[in-house]
Amino acid sequence: MxxxxxxxxxxxxxxxxxxxxxxxxxxxxxxxxxxxxxxxxxxxxxxxxxxxxxxxxxxxxxxxxxxxxxxxxxxxxxxxxxxxxxxxxxxxxxxxxxxxxxxxxxxxxxxxxxxxxxxxxxxxxxxxxxxxxxxxxxxxxxxxxxxxxxxxxxxxxxxxxxxxxxxxxxxxxxxxxxxxxxxxxxxxxxxxxxxxxxxxxxxxxxxxxxxxxxxxxxxxxxxxxxxxxxxxxxxxxxFLKPQRNDYFNSFFSDPTAANRAFQNMERTLGFYEICTSPNFCWTTCFIYKSLMEAGESLPETLTQLFVCITGHLIRALSLDKDHARDLMSSLGRMASHCCLSPHSQCSTEEMTSFGLQQFLTTPTSLKDFLHIDGAPESKDCSFSFHTQMMQEFITAVSFYLDESEEVNVEDLLEKHGGCMEFLDLYLVGLAEPSQRKPLESHLGMWNPDRIVDLNSWFRSTTEKALQSYQKERHLHYLRLLHQSQNKKLVKDNMRSARGINYGGLSVQDCVVLNYTVTCMEEWDQLNLYRSIDLTEEKASLLVPAMSLSRVINLGQSSFTAGALNHLALALRQGRTIELDMSNNHMGDTGFKLLCTGLGDCHIEILKLPVCELTDACCEDLVAVLTSGRSHLRVLNLRANALRDPGLIKLSQALGSPHCKLQELQLQMCEFTGESMKALSTALSSGQSQLRILDLAQNQITDHGVDWLVKALQHPCCQLQSLILFDNDLTAACCAGVAAALLSECCRLTELDLSVNELGQEGALQLLKALSKPGHPLEKLSLVRCELNPLVFKELGVLLSNGTSRLKSLSLGLNKVGDEGAKHLWVALGDQRCRLEHLDIEMIQLTDASIGDLSTAVSASGSLKSLVLKNNLLTDRSVPALVRVTQDSRTMQEMNLQYNDFSEDVFELMDQCAKIKY
Structure with missing residues (x-):
């Protein structure tokens, strides 16, 4: 060729x-x-x-x-x-x-x-x-x-x-x-x-x-x-979600019907991976269309969907109840076998062993349930389930049809646990009368013993799971409760549930958590800490749950703009009184969205530390605080770069009769003394209700404090707690602070001047003011203020003079050693001393002071807490410290952490539960 x-x-x-x-x-x-x-x-x-x-x-x-x-x-x-x-x-x-x-x-x-x-x-x-x-x-x-x-x-x-x-x-x-x-x-x-x-x-x-x-x-x-x-x-x-939408629009000729079907699927099933399957979408559309044409409700759970599918298939076969029951029981045996065998297919011989021989002669009875490869009468023909989901569903159905006593629900789940993802979900759903009823009309009544068995197993395992701290176990059982669609069952199980962090939820988890909370009708705390991908879709699903929660924790989370809009909506229509948004990248733009919900809600406590806010956000915040509808009492803005312009704007709000703020946390906000005049004016306005003010780690300097002490001496100032920790202060500010403390108008019960270079001169001026009768101060912190033994001597005199109201005193990181501490031990032994808490961390205390310390603690009629962390105590001190702590009538805790102890004394310290080491 x-x-x-x-x-x-x-x-x-x-x-x-x-x-x-x-x-x-x-x-x-x-x-x-x-x-x-x-x-x-x-x-x-x-x-x-x-x-x-x-x-x-x-x-x-x-x-x-x-x-x-x-x-x-x-x-x-x-x-x-x-x-x-x-x-x-x-x-x-x-x-x-x-x-x-x-x-x-x-x-x-x-x-x-x-x-x-x-x-x-x-x-x-x-x-x-x-x-x-x-x-x-x-x-x-x-x-x-x-x-x-x-x-x-x-x-x-x-x-x-x-x-x-x-x-x-x-x-x-x-x-x-x-x-x-x-x-x-x-x-x-x-x-x-x-x-x-x-x-x-x-x-x-x-x-x-x-x-x-x-x-x-x-x-x-x-x-x-x-x-x-x-x-x-x-x-x-x-199919991705947009493609599913296109698919539904292609399937339904009526756009309204298409949208109703699509929204139902996305709301109830869209979080399952199976929804990306084109085959599953076609099946769902077919069933939805049949239900809508019959005027019936669309399914709310996966179990209900497969109940509808199975009912449709059985009706199409025109089988009586006995034959339909035989078919489902036989298919259940096949389903179990396919799950446990290396291959998902069965031979004709195996089909006969499952009791399906009567249906092989009429393969149309099986083709909707099974994929048939070859001629059914041939020994080379193979049979397999069209979908794993249906295989698992039929396994669950056949469990309830079985009249034998051979298998209980725990054995069934243990046997198939590695190969059936949804079996327990179907079992719980089918145990509910409202969900099993459509199939019972085709297959006859469920075995009542199996229902009792399931309910008993579900009660006990749910209680254990919800009492644990394991997030995945919690969520799994919430999915099962959601599948039951039984509000009373949810309430009965969730009343004793342990509160845990649900941060980082999937879309499905958002659905089931929202269902749980709405069944409860109120929720103490919705803990979503570290929800690093809170999308608009997830937030929209959680709106009802957030609205019913009194406390919402979204610390260390990240949000889309859409998610913040939904959160604002939940705050407006809900009963939340505390919101924690700490440590996220919300910024001024995100905060503006949040403010749409803050202006008219029940929030009393708002935590916004480290949220990348600037002075630009303060206009929105002022609008909220002065709206007349805000209930905010506590506001935490720590570590946001508000700077002086921001505080000046906030001060305008503090001076408004509509502002209800009582506590304001403004640590590390980059303020200087320039903004203190506006703040002082607001505090003295007669409108401010502020009781607690924390200005720690801002460069306020002595100049700024001069403005604040003017407010403290004003009769309209309500301030009771002032934190001036690490504010670049010196002894020069102490005369003004002392004058304020001597003022009849001063209401301060707490003053923190720690980490400022006050030295002997400044400290002695303060102590002189505190020695006068009538001052209200109960809590004083002078940690790392360059104090010396002479100051400690005057402190000892102050504590035992009979006029001091001090109950808490923090003096750590002042290197006075045993010489300075001995004055405190003398004061503690005086019955006129009211001190309940004493913190002398890292003052270079040694074993030589233990005798005086023990005598003082034994004699004290008020001391409850003593902090001796980071000192130079050794094993020699331990027996006496353990003994005096055990014998003390008032002592509740002695903190001995980070001293020079060896492991030899750990057992001895363990004998006293009050000692922390």
């Missing part, structure tokens, strides 16, 4: 092969089923649903045509025209994601000349077909067996050019053999060489047989063989 004749013959065979593939498509049966979804042939021929498929890793909202192009390009790019030794292309996706449809589309495009024209021949196999090919044959014989339109002579011609061949293999997850690399015993490189079929396929996929031929396989991602198969992977992601 000359070359021209050879080319003509090759072209004729080539054309005949394409025509045969197209003819086979036309003759193929439409296998659309409710659970199996629409057939690949119908999807490809209709052309509208396949367009919604996405591939790759990018989450996108592309148009339908762009997504189709993305899908095609991902596969076509992996099948290049010029290749030396091509690797297998593996199209991976869960069940129902369109893997078979993708192959159908490839074959159609090749046969009609649209794509892949660098391949002259395309051959398709299913792994379920290859499973039943027994014995020994050559690749040539296998191809002739499956492609009868080819003659041996023409096929021999085809196989001479391996680079022009593309082999498609569908359903690797169903393959019962392996695809291990060929060894010397399993090597096959000649298409005419007889070998076991698994050997042929392994050699073909790995490129040792027909070297240069391209192969493409489809598989579910859980297939073990994938791990050892080296190739180009193409991931099918299924």
């Amino acid at each position: 000359d070359s021209a004749t050879s080319r003509d013959s090759f072209q004729i065979i080539h054309t005949m092969h394409k025509e045969a593939l197209l003819a086979h498509r036309k003759q193929s049966e439409d296998t659309s089923t409710l659970l199996g979804g629409q057939s690949p042939k119908k999807l490809v021929d209709d052309g509208k649903y396949i367009l919604l498929m996405t591939t790759g890793t990018e989450v996108t909202e592309k148009s339908e045509q762009e997504n189709l192009q993305s899908c095609q390009n991902a596969i076509l790019t992996a099948l290049p025209e010029n290749r030396d030794q091509p690797k297998p292309v593996i199209v991976v996706g869960p069940a129902g994601f369109g893997k078979t449809t993708a192959l159908e589309k490839l074959i159609l495009d090749w046969a009609t000349g649209k794509h892949l024209q660098h391949f002259s021949w395309v051959f398709k196999f299913t792994f379920s077909y290859l499973n039943v090919q027994k014995g020994v044959m050559s690749l040539k014989e296998l191809l002739l067996q499956t492609h009868s339109h080819l003659s041996p002579e023409s096929l021999a011609l085809v196989l001479q050019k391996p680079q022009s061949l593309l082999f498609l293999f569908d359903g690797l997850d169903q393959y019962k053999n392996n695809l291990d690399l060929p060894t010397s015993h399993t090597l096959c490189s000649d298409p005419n060489q007889p070998s076991p079929v698994p050997v042929l396929i392994a050699n073909l996929v790995h490129g040792t047989l027909l070297q240069g031929a391209a192969t493409l396989l489809t598989s579910r991602p859980t297939t073990p063989t994938l791990e050892s198969l080296d190739g180009h992977r193409v991931e099918l992601l299924g």
Whole structure:
């Protein structure tokens, strides 16, 4: 045969092969089923649903045509025209994601000349077909067996050019053999060489047989063989939310019905990964449409959806209750077997053993429940469930239909726990009368003993889970409670639940937590600490729960603008009295959104430390505080760069009769003394209700304090606690502070001047003022103020003079040693001393002081807490300290941390629960 004749013959065979593939498509049966979804042939021929498929890793909202192009390009790019030794292309996706449809589309495009024209021949196999090919044959014989339109002579011609061949293999997850690399015993490189079929396929996929031929396989991602198969992977992601919306709009002719169905699915099911499956979307749309046409309610849970699906399938079979019950019980046995076996398929012989023989003669009874590969009467036929979800649901149903006493719910879950994700969820849902009733009308009554068993198990396990601190256990049982849709059951279980942090919730967790809180009708604390991805969708789902919560903790969280809008809405319409937004990147823009809810709500305590706020936010804050509708009493703005302009604006609010603030935390806000005049004016205005003011770690200096002491001496100033920790103060400010303390108008009960260089001169001026009768101060902090033993001597005199009201005294980090401390021990032993708390951390106390210390503690009639941290005490001190602490009538805690103790005395200190070390 000359070359021209050879080319003509090759072209004729080539054309005949394409025509045969197209003819086979036309003759193929439409296998659309409710659970199996629409057939690949119908999807490809209709052309509208396949367009919604996405591939790759990018989450996108592309148009339908762009997504189709993305899908095609991902596969076509992996099948290049010029290749030396091509690797297998593996199209991976869960069940129902369109893997078979993708192959159908490839074959159609090749046969009609649209794509892949660098391949002259395309051959398709299913792994379920290859499973039943027994014995020994050559690749040539296998191809002739499956492609009868080819003659041996023409096929021999085809196989001479391996680079022009593309082999498609569908359903690797169903393959019962392996695809291990060929060894010397399993090597096959000649298409005419007889070998076991698994050997042929392994050699073909790995490129040792027909070297240069391209192969493409489809598989579910859980297939073990994938791990050892080296190739180009193409991931099918299924439907994203925008694509599901498009899908519903395509399915329903009425836009209103489409929107109602879509919103219901997203609200009740959209958080499940199964919703990305095109098949699942088709099934859901079909059921929703049937329910809407019948005027029935749409399902609220996954259990209710599968109750509707199963009821629809049973009605379509027209079976009486006994036969329907037999069918579901038998399918339940099959479902359990498929879960526990290495392969998800069953043979005809196994189907008979499950009690399904009566239904094999009428396979239409099974096709909606099962995928049937082959003739049902053939021993080579295989059966599998269309979806894992339905397999698990039927297992749960059959549990309640079983009249035996062999299995209880705990054994069932333990047996199937590793392979059934939703079994306990279905069991809890189906135990509820309202949810099981539709199926009982088709299948007969549930076994009452099984319901009792489930309820007993659920009660005990839920109580244990909700009393634990394990977040995932909590959330899992909240999912089960949500599935029950039983408000009383939720209330009974949640009353004793331990409060934990639910930060970092998924969309599903937001749904179930919101359901739980709304069932309770009120919630003490909604702890969402470290919700680092609180999106608008999640926040919108949590609005009712937030509205019912008295305390909301969103510390160390991050929000979208949409999420803040929903939070503001929840505050406006809710009963929240405390909101913690600490340590997030809200900024002025985010705070402005939050303020839309703060202006008219019940919030009394607002925590906003480290929120990247500036003076620009203060205008919005002032508007809230002076609105006349704000209930804010406590405001924490620590570590925000408000600076002097911000405090000047806030001072305007403090001077308003509408402002109800009583506590203001302004540490590390970059203030100077320049803003203290405005603050002093506000405090003296007669309108300010401020009682507690913390200005720690701002560079206020002596100049700023001069303004504050003027306010303290004003009769209208209500301030009771003033924190001036680390404010760059010196002894120069102490005369003014002393004058304020001597003023009859001063109401201060707490003063903190720690970490300022007051020295002996400044301290003595303060103590002189405090020695006068009538001053109200009860709590004084002078930590690291450069004090010396003389100051400690005067402090001792002050504490025992009978006029001091001091109950708490903090003097740490002043290096006075035993010499300074002895004056305190003398004062403590005086019955006129009222001190209850004494903190002398790191003053260089040694064992030499323990005798005086013990005598003082024994004699004290008021001391409850003594802090001796970070001193120079050793093991020698421990026996006396333990003894005096145990014997003291008033002592509640002695803190001995970070002293020079050895492990030898730990056991001795353990004998006294009051000692902390």
